Amino acid sequence: MEVEAFIWVMQCMIQHNKQEVVFETDCSNVVKMVSNPNEWPAFSILLEEVDRCKRRFTTFSVHHISITNNTKADKLARSARDLLHDMYYVNSIPPIWISRTV
Incomplete structure (x- = not known):
């Protein structure tokens, strides 16, 4: 929810x-x-x-x-789902290792 x-x-x-x-x-x-x-x-x-x-x-x-203006967050969430381990991220700037996958 x-x-x-x-x-x-x-x-x-x-x-x-x-x-x-x-x-x-x-x-x-x-x-x-x-x-x-x-x-x-x-x-x-x-x-x-x-x-x-x-x-x-x-x-x-x-x-x-709008969801169309939320593409960066959507890409980040999709790439996090592809990781083999749990990920918790709260910040305005993604770490370098995430930026490479987005």
């Missing part, structure tokens, strides 16, 4: 002491859910966790981007 993945990413940013964040997603529902959590009562438990995480940042925003 996209919201669970979003929570995981937020927690990773918190763990890495990133205080000012701008998230971009091609899932418009995530943006809608974070912006208007009361309109999504079925997801209240997850959205409460999103809110707890949001309060840990000094600057926070989440924006929708």
Whole structure:
């Protein structure tokens, strides 16, 4: 589920002491859910966790981007799936060894 993945990413940013964040997603529902959590009562438990995480940042925003503008992330995700081991990556600049595969 996209919201669970979003929570995981937020927690990773918190763990890495990133205080000012701008998230971009091609899932418009995530943006809608974070912006208007009361309109999504079925997801209240997850959205409460999103809110707890949001309060840990000094600057926070989440924006929708079209999937066509998200090609770099898609390539990175596809190349990570091709690796023979698990990969966890949270940063704005991929390591050199990933850049070569993208």
